[in-house]
Amino acid sequence: xxxxxQPPVTVVVPCYNEANRLGRIFELIRQxxxxxxxxxxVDDGSSxxxxxxxxxxxxxxxxxxxxxxxxxxxKGCAVRHGLAMGIGRLVGYVDADLAADPLLFDRYSEDxxxxxxxxxxxxxxxxxxxxxxxxxxxxxxxxxxxxTYASLATGLTVYDTQCGFKLMSRERAAELASGxxxxxxxxxxxxxxxxxxxxxxxxxxxxxxxEQGDSRVRFRHIIQMxxxxxxxxxxxxxxxxx
Numbered sequence: 001x002x003x004x005x006q007p008p009v010t011v012v013v014p015c016y017n018e019a020n021r022l023g024r025i026f027e028l029i030r031q032x033x034x035x036x037x038x039x040x041x042v043d044d045g046s047s048x049x050x051x052x053x054x055x056x057x058x059x060x061x062x063x064x065x066x067x068x069x070x071x072x073x074x075k076g077c078a079v080r081h082g083l084a085m086g087i088g089r090l091v092g093y094v095d096a097d098l099a100a101d102p103l104l105f106d107r108y109s110e111d112x113x114x115x116x117x118x119x120x121x122x123x124x125x126x127x128x129x130x131x132x133x134x135x136x137x138x139x140x141x142x143x144x145x146x147x148t149y150a151s152l153a154t155g156l157t158v159y160d161t162q163c164g165f166k167l168m169s170r171e172r173a174a175e176l177a178s179g180x181x182x183x184x185x186x187x188x189x190x191x192x193x194x195x196x197x198x199x200x201x202x203x204x205x206x207x208x209x210x211e212q213g214d215s216r217v218r219f220r221h222i223i224q225m226x227x228x229x230x231x232x233x234x235x236x237x238x239x240x241x242x
Contacts, residue, residue, distance in 0.1 A: 005036065006087060006088065006089060007036055007037050007038040007063065007087065007088040007089070008035070008036065008037065008088060008089050008090065008109045009035070009037045009038070009088045009089070009090050009091075009092065009105050009106070009109055009167075010037065010038040010039075010040055010086030010087060010088030010090070010091040010092070010170070011037060011038070011039050011040065011092055011093070011094060011102045011105065012040050012042060012079060012082030012083060012086060012091065012092065012093040012094075013025065013039065013040065013041045013042070013082075013093070013094060013095075013096050013102075014042050014044060014075050014078035014079050014082065014093065014095070014096070015041055015042065015043045015044060015046060015050050015054070015078070015096050016043070016044040016045070016046055016050070016072060016075070016078070017046045017047060017048045017050060018046070018048075018050050018096045018097075019046070019048040019049045019050045019053055020048075021096065021097055021212070022050065022053055022054070022057075022096065024097075024098050025096055025098055026057050028098065028101075028102070028103070029057075029061060029063075029064065030061060032103060033061060033062065033063070035103075035106065036062075036063065037063055037088065038063050038065065038086065038087060038088050039063055039064045039065070040065050040066075040067065040082050040085060040086055041054045041064070041065070041066050041067070041096075042066075042067045042069065042078040042079070042081050042082045043066060043067070043068045043069060043078075044069050044072050044073060044074065044075065044077065044078040045068075045069050045070060045071040045072035045073065046072075047072075051066060051068050054066045067081055067082065067085060069081065073183045074183035074184045074185070074187075075183075075184070075185055075187065076180065076182045076183045076184050076185065076186070076187025076190075077183040079093050079187060080177045080180045080183075080187065081177075083173040083174065083176065083177035083180075084173070084174055084177040084178065086170060086173055086174075087170065088170060089109075089115060089169070089170060090105070090108065090109060090111075090114055090115065090167055090168065090169060090170065091167070091168060091169070091170050091173035092105050092121075092165070092166055092167035092168070093164065093165075093166055094164055094165055095164040097212040098210075098212075099164065099209055099210055099211055099212055100123055100163070100164060100165040100207055100208070100209055101207075101208065102165075104123075104165070104207060104208075105167055108121055108167055113201075113203075114167060114168065114169060115169055116169070117168070117169040117171055117172045117200070118200065118201060119168075119200060119201040119202070119203045120166060120167070120168045120172065120192070120195050120200055120201075120202055120203065121166065121167040121168070121203050121205060122158065122160070122161075122163065122165070122166045122192070122202060122203070122204055122205070123160075123163045123164075123165030123166070123204075123205055123206075123207035123209075124158070124159045124160035124163055124204045124205065124206055124207070125140075125143075125160050125163050125206075125207070125209045126159065126160075126206050132206075132207075132208040132209070133208065133209045136211060139211065142222065143160070143162065146162070146222060146225070146226075147159065147160065147161065147162075149226060149229070150189055150229055153229050153230060153233050154189060154193055154229065154232070154233050154238060154239060155238035155239040155240055156189065156192055156193065156196070156239055158192065158202055158204055159204060160204075161188045161189050161192055162185075162188050163188075163207070163209070165207055166188070166191070168195075168200075172195075172198075172200065175198070176191055176194050176195060176198070179194045180194065181235075182228055182232060184221070184224055184225065184228055185221050185224075185225050186224075186225040186228040186229050186232065189229055189232060190232045190236075193232060193236050193239050194236070196239040196240075197236060197239065
């Protein structure tokens with residue numbers, strides 16, 4: 001990537017103690033060098049070698065950057081910082097485990113409604129007979145229960161707020177990041193509520209999803225998310241579909 005060239009896409013990758021599974025995304029980035037994307041890793045105060053591994057990798061390929069947060073604050077904090085710093089025409093985020101393929105963003109790199117900041121693209125995980133979504137049944141059911149609660153609490157009617165696959169214009173990413181306050185796993189709900197309050201359309205797209213097995217979300221996090229959503233609802237008020 002030339003120094004003055006704006007990348008078509010910035011991919012924000014929040015990381016916390018990911019040293020044992022960075023190899024897959026490093027290999028994907030090597031194979032995707034011709035796209036000239038920005039890959040912005042945000043290390044959320046990892047206690048393992050995550051940050052150093054990313055620094056070492058960034059020396060071998062172009063377009064890879066690292067933002068290191070001093071202490072572990074939560075995934076929402078990491079994503080918020082990444083959205084604010086991305087320089088691509090479009091800025092999106094995915095999980096480091098590659099449950100969703102970030103190269104799917106390529107389909108939308110010239111999408112004018114996204115580039116104009118009229119919409120946010122959000123991937124949704126819909127279990128169908130074709131097996132494109134590989135997810136443990138109990139996680140699927142827990143996710144559906146959470147979505148029902150989130151919808152009732154906030155007025156959001158999207159199918160899947162929590163899917164780690166979202167894309168928006170650089171300007172919208174910075175604008176929404178400036179209003180985000182949630183450091184935990186409920187940050188997606190806050191992001192989408194802020195987007196609706198700003199008049200953006202939420203475009204839902206079914207995507208393939210391959211769960212990697214060692215989810216960081218535990219039952220205690222679900223309880224924390226439920227209370228966090230109530231806090232967000234009090235701060236922002238309910239949203240209404242237009």
